[in-house]
Amino acid sequence: MKTQLTGKDRWRAERYAVNPERDALFTTISGEPVEPLYTEDDLPADLDAEIGLPGEFPYTRGVYPSMYRGRLWTVRQFAGFGTAEETNERFRYLLDHGQHGLSTAFDMPSLMGHDSDHAKAEGEVGREGVAIDTPDDMETLFRGIPMGEVSTSMTINAPAAVMLAFYVVAAERQGVPAEQLAGTIQTDILKEYIAQKEWCFPVDPAMRLVTDMIEYCAARMPRWHPVSISGYHIREAGSTAQQELAFTLKDGFTYVEEAIARGLDVDDFAPRLSFFFNAHIDFFEEIAKLRAARRIWARELRDTYGAKSERSLLMRCHVQTAGVSLTAQQPLNNIARTTVEALAAVLGGTQSLHTNSYDEALALPTEEAVRVAMRTQQVIAEETGVTSTIDPLGGSYLVEALTDRMEEAAYGYFAKIDELGGMVEAIKQNYPQREIADASFTYQREVDSGRRIVVGVNGYTEGGEGQIETLRIDAALERKQMGRLEAVRARRDTEELDRTLSELREAAAGDVNLMNPLIECARAQASEGEIVESLQRVFGTYTETPVF
Amino acid sequence: MPADAETSRESETSERAAGKKIRVVVAKPGLDGHDRGAKIIARALRDAGMEVIYTGLHQTPEQIVETVLQEDADAVGLSILSGAHMTLVPKISRLLEEQDADDVVLVVGGTIPQDDISELKALGVAEIFTPGSSVKEIVDYIRGAVRAV
Numbered sequence: 001m002k003t004q005l006t007g008k009d010r011w012r013a014e015r016y017a018v019n020p021e022r023d024a025l026f027t028t029i030s031g032e033p034v035e036p037l038y039t040e041d042d043l044p045a046d047l048d049a050e051i052g053l054p055g056e057f058p059y060t061r062g063v064y065p066s067m068y069r070g071r072l073w074t075v076r077q078f079a080g081f082g083t084a085e086e087t088n089e090r091f092r093y094l095l096d097h098g099q100h101g102l103s104t105a106f107d108m109p110s111l112m113g114h115d116s117d118h119a120k121a122e123g124e125v126g127r128e129g130v131a132i133d134t135p136d137d138m139e140t141l142f143r144g145i146p147m148g149e150v151s152t153s154m155t156i157n158a159p160a161a162v163m164l165a166f167y168v169v170a171a172e173r174q175g176v177p178a179e180q181l182a183g184t185i186q187t188d189i190l191k192e193y194i195a196q197k198e199w200c201f202p203v204d205p206a207m208r209l210v211t212d213m214i215e216y217c218a219a220r221m222p223r224w225h226p227v228s229i230s231g232y233h234i235r236e237a238g239s240t241a242q243q244e245l246a247f248t249l250k251d252g253f254t255y256v257e258e259a260i261a262r263g264l265d266v267d268d269f270a271p272r273l274s275f276f277f278n279a280h281i282d283f284f285e286e287i288a289k290l291r292a293a294r295r296i297w298a299r300e301l302r303d304t305y306g307a308k309s310e311r312s313l314l315m316r317c318h319v320q321t322a323g324v325s326l327t328a329q330q331p332l333n334n335i336a337r338t339t340v341e342a343l344a345a346v347l348g349g350t351q352s353l354h355t356n357s358y359d360e361a362l363a364l365p366t367e368e369a370v371r372v373a374m375r376t377q378q379v380i381a382e383e384t385g386v387t388s389t390i391d392p393l394g395g396s397y398l399v400e401a402l403t404d405r406m407e408e409a410a411y412g413y414f415a416k417i418d419e420l421g422g423m424v425e426a427i428k429q430n431y432p433q434r435e436i437a438d439a440s441f442t443y444q445r446e447v448d449s450g451r452r453i454v455v456g457v458n459g460y461t462e463g464g465e466g467q468i469e470t471l472r473i474d475a476a477l478e479r480k481q482m483g484r485l486e487a488v489r490a491r492r493d494t495e496e497l498d499r500t501l502s503e504l505r506e507a508a509a510g511d512v513n514l515m516n517p518l519i520e521c522a523r524a525q526a527s528e529g530e531i532v533e534s535l536q537r538v539f540g541t542y543t544e545t546p547v548f
Numbered sequence: 549m550p551a552d553a554e555t556s557r558e559s560e561t562s563e564r565a566a567g568k569k570i571r572v573v574v575a576k577p578g579l580d581g582h583d584r585g586a587k588i589i590a591r592a593l594r595d596a597g598m599e600v601i602y603t604g605l606h607q608t609p610e611q612i613v614e615t616v617l618q619e620d621a622d623a624v625g626l627s628i629l630s631g632a633h634m635t636l637v638p639k640i641s642r643l644l645e646e647q648d649a650d651d652v653v654l655v656v657g658g659t660i661p662q663d664d665i666s667e668l669k670a671l672g673v674a675e676i677f678t679p680g681s682s683v684k685e686i687v688d689y690i691r692g693a694v695r696a697v
Binding site: 108111112114119120122123127192198236237238363364444456457470475543545547 | 582590591594631634636678680682
């Protein structure tokens with residue numbers, strides 16, 4: 001018996017299939033197939049319950065009732081290079097040009113817990129971010145900036161507890177107590193083992209440090225976000241949007257479980273957990289990712305972890321456009337890419353945003369490139385009208401269908417990770433690392449075969465693809481930073497230093513919270529490397545078995 | 549390097565010409581963790597039939613050169629995105645020379661500004677691949693350069 005086709009199926013058979021499709025990939029950048037048309041048939045059965053209303057469970061449509069009609073997102077550009085003095089100047093420039101909060105990029109030695117005079121630091125000091133070796137450097141970084149008023153984000157993970165101690169001590173010197181400090185420190189060590197690969201200690205003691213910070217901030221720093229659970233770097237390492245979403249949320253659940261196991265009440269710390277996602281170039285997929293993230297987080301916090309406070313359920317996030325989508329060829333095209341990505345972040349309901357500069361596939365950005373990136377956000381905010389309506393894509397057949405599929409994919413990964421014994425175990429077994437390596441290889445094959453076009457790279461090329469002026473970091477900055485470090489070493493009280501470092505080691509060998517001993521070390525002007533090496537004597541170090 | 553090692557290296561060169569597997573070390577010098585490119589290249593070289601040794605992250609120049617010697621590699625590919633290439637690459641090139649291993653094909657991939665490329669080539673880098681280079685281009689280059697040694 002021949003069944004009567006209805007709706008979309010009829011249209012597809014009678015109308016759509018009659019004309020041939022272009023010879024192109026109709027999949028998202030993550031490899032998800034996309035239909036030519038979405039209709040009411042693709043919406044979830046209970047749409048109202050799945051998406052709710054803005055500021056109401058499950059927060060699919062936004063964490064706040066008024067969203068951008070109440071307050072625009074925070075423009076938060078990540079900056080840092082050279083010594084604390086150079087970055088302090090860039091910070092003041094950004095604040096003078098309409099930026100609301102600061103965001104600190106550290107150099108590689110600082111991220112790895114090495115002082116600037118460590119053998120492995122050679123050639124890397126101040127290159128990819130600012131070199132911070134001592135609390136004095138931190139004090140210089142914020143010179144002339146009222147630490148009690150500005151909100152600061154610090155992108156550092158393995159030695160995050162040390163940097164937080166430096167920040168607290170630098171604020172003390174400005175007369176600002178820790179209680180008043182507002183900001184975020186990334187601290188997300190799980191994604192380091194998964195993707196970004198900046199580590200100091202083995203996984204288990206590293207997890208203890210994260211939980212120490214959550215516990216300390218819950219008690220002493222009510223305005224501070226001790227962890228920013230980050231998918232950004234997972235995506236930059238080549239993951240799909242689905243992997244980014246799933247691994248990030250699973251990392252978040254793992255921190256929640258550890259803190260609960262420590263005896264904390266979920267509502268005492270969950271409101272201070274925040275998130276950091278990537279906005280890649282596949283527009284609707286990215287919007288769906290952010291919407292799905294809010295819904296999953298709210299549901300799991302309430303139903304699995306027993307959160308009672310509404311504030312614990314809100315997945316608030318920072319978004320950065322995709323560095324990995326930028327091309328070195330025809331670099332001005334990156335302005336268009338960043339604009340589309342930023343718009344996806346806004347339509348996805350982000351709380352703050354960093355837009356990349358067009359020259360970042362080549363070098364750290366010039367001041368002009370940074371200005372264009374910031375102005376891109378201001379154009380979206382002030383001129384396009386997209387901020388006038390909350391979640392303008394809510395109810396879109398496509399976006400709701402993609403949001404559901406995102407959620408499904410995330411739960412698929414959660415189940416696999418649970419089978420392996422949870423995220424910490426999965427990482428030790430290289431599971432997420434291997435998934436990401438596979439995804440990035442698949443994508444590269446699509447580009448190499450010409451099936452996926454990247455403008456200026458494997459299509460629309462011109463030859464000699466556009467030279468632009470880039471920022472050069474003066475090699476003399478490395479010597480200058482070593483001079484700063486030597487000066488601190490020469491003037492501090494070495495007895496006090498030795499005492500605090502030895503107390504830190506004792507504390508590390510036991511099970512007390514390490515934040516107070518770390519702050520004592522910072523007051524005694526211990527350097528980052530000295531503190532990290534002291535902890536490594538107790539905790540050991542980490543070596544990856546790489547998979548490719 | 550002792551004299552007999554020198555002769556064994558020569559005999560391997562002729563074996564290579566006879567179609568032995570090319571041995572490549574893919575290395576990540578420096579402190580940055582950007583290993584997406586290194587892993588893609590390692591896998592593509594392996595899929596192209598080469599023996600690939602990936603060092604993993606955060607390697608010092610000394611560690612990399614030691615791996616090259618121990619693995620008796622025909623080529624070494626350095627992936628650098630940290631901006632430290634003008635410190636690290638010359639050091640690796642010099643160490644290879646000191647170990648009489650300057651016949652090993654040295655290639656570099658990463659965010660290398662145009663101005664630095666000619667300087668690095670003068671220091672013994674055979675080829676430099678900047679962002680957007682295709683995997684095939686890199687595989688073909690290494691195969692050709694090793695056969696030509």
